[in-house]
Amino acid sequence: MIILNFFLIFLIQPAFSQIYEERLPSLIENPEKPKTGSKYFGYNFVMKTNNGNTKFIVGSPKSESRTGKVTSQTGELFSCEYSPLATSCVRPSNSLARMVGDSPDMIPESLNLGLTVFSQTDKDIMVCSPQKTLNCSNGMQNPGACYVAETGKELAQDFDECTKAVHQDIMILIDFSHSVNQNEILESKKWTKSVTSQLDIQNTSNVGIIKFSNAVEVEVGLGTCKDQRELNQTIDKMTLKQLHTNTGAAVNLAMKELRNSPRYHDENCEKFIIVLTDGRANDQDVLKSAVDDVFNSDVTLYTIAVGNFNKQQLLNSLRNKSENLYTVRSYFELSKIVTSLAQSITGSREDNIGHNELWQAENGIAGTFGKTVNVWSLLVGNVGDVCSGGI
Incomplete structure (x- = not known):
């Protein structure tokens, strides 16, 4: 990473993952600092501001969560309180993965929560899981899903059930x-x-x-x-x-x-x-x-x-x-x-968009997610860090 006066030059490689703000560069990292395997922290994120306070909702599509008695790579959202001097990231107590990962037919590893994160309104954060897969009696089905982050409510809940055998x-x-x-x-x-x-x-x-x-x-x-x-x-x-x-x-x-x-x-x-x-x-x-x-x-x-x-x-x-x-x-x-x-x-084609994007990020082909916040700021997430990922 090289920063020149008034210019921002990114040299992004699979081993680093960061977001920088131009005037006072700072780094937000995965707070859980996993020892092995990228968790793709920072693959997607939204920024919220309220009375001068800044918060990031950060997706980490390969983070592990416990659903029922099993720990799986469900993905997760992290809440990061940000200031130029200090940043604090936590996994919310009302974990989205725990809220949505207990469907009896669902394969938890298919969720990749945090692959898509966006702000629907001033209050609601929406999270989409295009890879969501159900293990049905007549084979694997891939309905996908979108959720309200704070409540875990799924849009179009009828997609959460196995369809009749074809x-x-x-x-x-x-x-x-x-x-x-x-x-x-x-x-x-x-x-x-x-x-x-x-x-x-x-x-x-x-x-x-x-x-x-x-x-x-x-x-x-x-x-x-x-x-x-x-x-x-x-x-x-x-x-x-x-x-x-x-x-x-x-x-x-x-x-x-x-x-x-x-x-x-x-x-x-x-x-x-x-x-x-x-x-x-x-x-x-x-x-x-x-x-x-x-x-x-x-x-x-x-x-x-x-x-x-x-x-x-x-x-x-x-x-x-x-x-x-x-x-x-x-x-x-x-x-x-x-x-x-x-x-x-x-109907079981596997050329899933989310899977391909994560594979590209893992291999350094892609995996940089950018947002312009205002005329002075640029945020970049680089998720290919082999140990964590970050923004």
Whole structure:
């Protein structure tokens, strides 16, 4: 940290975390001074002034708190009374983490209280927890939450409960045409087994498989395989067909399978068609009407395009949203998209904004939070301190 007369120059590295006021620099540090691991004290904060007195409400998203019988990294807010000569920071007796961390389904470490802190009114401080996660019987759910800091009251409290189980009916269409060689077929099978292994076939996900070339065949009827072992054995037995690429006929057959499912009209069952192909469809007219049928239904279409495709033409022909189109250069790169596709289907995608921001702060990429208080003052929080964090 270098301060020149009337100028403020910050050299901020992951090992330091501070807020400075220009005319009389001072430091506010984490009062608990943890010995290991940054607690990200100072990641976000608000400043309150009353009759000349200044108080900071400082977020520390990785501070530990005791909820019930367990100590967890819930995050916390600290109250810091500030003056140029002395600063006193304490964890309030009405700890926000203790007030909100006792939900039976909630994973306390997901709260990261202090990740977002802002002043809603002259009196209320609001704290948001975008990573809040519930451990529900049907899997992890990420509702997020916002709280009033002083009372722990949650906005939209119905989000604090697990939602009803969502099921999936999924038809996977695999290109077995002449352009796909034996080794590439093996990679297609491997990829299909990897994707389906991330689904809950025994409880929530019904899977069907169609292979297509000039002929179109149902290899696995929707929901007929009741566990992963049985499904894998069936996939391994699939044989090469070749000749043309009748993608449209395959989509039509997939829609027939989905409509025959007793869950087709169930609003708690999501329907998907996943097309894995490396070539232009030979039945373009049939494909157009088949895709129209998909988009007039509640079915979501994903396309996995292998090789050199004109992306825009592919999007147009399959009417895909760009986020529903995956492209890889070869069949041997299919493994790169297994997790993201499975998470898109099940709704458990982990690219959480808060998680990414904290990771960046920890690695020195980000983690500086600044506020201009008035024309003379600049406050900067640098949270990457490996021992504490501070403002």
